[in-house]
Amino acid sequence: MSLIRADHVSLAYGRQTVLSDVSLAIEPGEIVTLVGPNGSGKSSLVKVLTGQIRPDAGQVRRKPELRLGYVPQKLAIDQSLPMTVLRFLNLPRRRDPEAIRRAAAETGIEGLEQRQVADLSGGQMQRVLLARALLVSPELLILDEPTQGLDQPGEAAFYRHLERLRDSLGCAVFMVSHDLHVVMSASDRVICLNHHVCCEGTPKVVRDAPEYRALFGQGTQGALALYQHDHDHHHHDHEHDHQGHDHA
Structure with missing residues (x-):
């Protein structure tokens, strides 16, 4: 199917x-x-x-x-809003920490969890968005x-x-x-x-x-x-x- x-x-x-x-x-x-x-x-x-x-x-x-995991084209995040990568990954609801650890490892963003989202490079942000999409264990990305x-x-x-x-x-x-x-x-x-x-x-x-x-x-x-x-x-x-x- x-x-x-x-x-x-x-x-x-x-x-x-x-x-x-x-x-x-x-x-x-x-x-x-x-x-x-x-x-x-x-x-x-x-x-x-x-x-x-x-x-x-x-x-x-x-x-x-x-x-379904979805990575949008661009995500407009208010640059003045303090938000760590970890907090962003837990939106809109808290995720299992082990699932976050796995997604971070799969996308190569380990070590960025406490960084501010506003400070990420374009490539880092794309990987963070990808990690967030992986948290649903997608059949389709x-x-x-x-x-x-x-x-x-x-x-x-x-x-x-x-x-x-x-x-x-x-x-x-x-x-x-x-x-x-x-x-x-x-x-x-x-x-x-x-x-x-x-x-x-x-x-x-x-x-x-x-x-x-x-x-x-x-x-x-x-x-x-x-x-x-x-x-x-x-x-x-x-x-x-x-x-x-x-x-x-």
């Missing part, structure tokens, strides 16, 4: 169609990456899947009692642009970390990528969204799909780069570093 399934989902804000007849399913244990240009409906689709928004048409079905604001080495490290988590926890991962051109090489499937599903398949299938190339341009700018497992090669895609950060 699929963990989560969207059937013919449509959504509009006023007269603007955001999602049009979108269908997808996420199966246990798989890594699925969602890519698409700015304003293509990616975050709206996440909100529909997580139950934050009701679609205008179609339906979303979740496995009964699905344990949904991450909305989790590497936005990280540099490429930070992005690669985060992807490798997610891969290890999937292997150790056995959870499925559904991740929205902010960079059209770089997806996690461990993705079982890539779904390309531009208000509707343009194409989907393995990363290599999507990279070669005419719909993907039509949407994102030909040549190097339209090529889909994969973060590989080996650590001894150099990334030549620095021209992409400053793209995709102009979110409206």
Whole structure:
């Protein structure tokens, strides 16, 4: 049984169609990456899947009692508010200290528990948000642009970390990528969204799909780069570093 399934989902804000007849399913244990240009409906689709928004048409079905861990795109925390990482992890209710210890170990944030949330770097904050999502022992982890604001080495490290988590926890991962051109090489499937599903398949299938190339341009700018497992090669895609950060 699929963990989560969207059937013919449509959504509009006023007269603007955001999602049009979108269908997808996420199966246990798989890594699925969602890519698409700015304003293509990616975050709206996440909100529909997580139950934050009701679609205008179609339906979303979740496995009964699905344990869902969610890492939001950005969390606005009042910088003047004193809050330690440990206190943040215990919101909205107290968690088992052993569960917190395990989540901290799994995400590499041991030693940060007494630090102020406002003092964390972007990468540290992402790992804290990930640790908080792991506290529910998720069967499905949904991450909305989790590497936005990280540099490429930070992005690669985060992807490798997610891969290890999937292997150790056995959870499925559904991740929205902010960079059209770089997806996690461990993705079982890539779904390309531009208000509707343009194409989907393995990363290599999507990279070669005419719909993907039509949407994102030909040549190097339209090529889909994969973060590989080996650590001894150099990334030549620095021209992409400053793209995709102009979110409206």
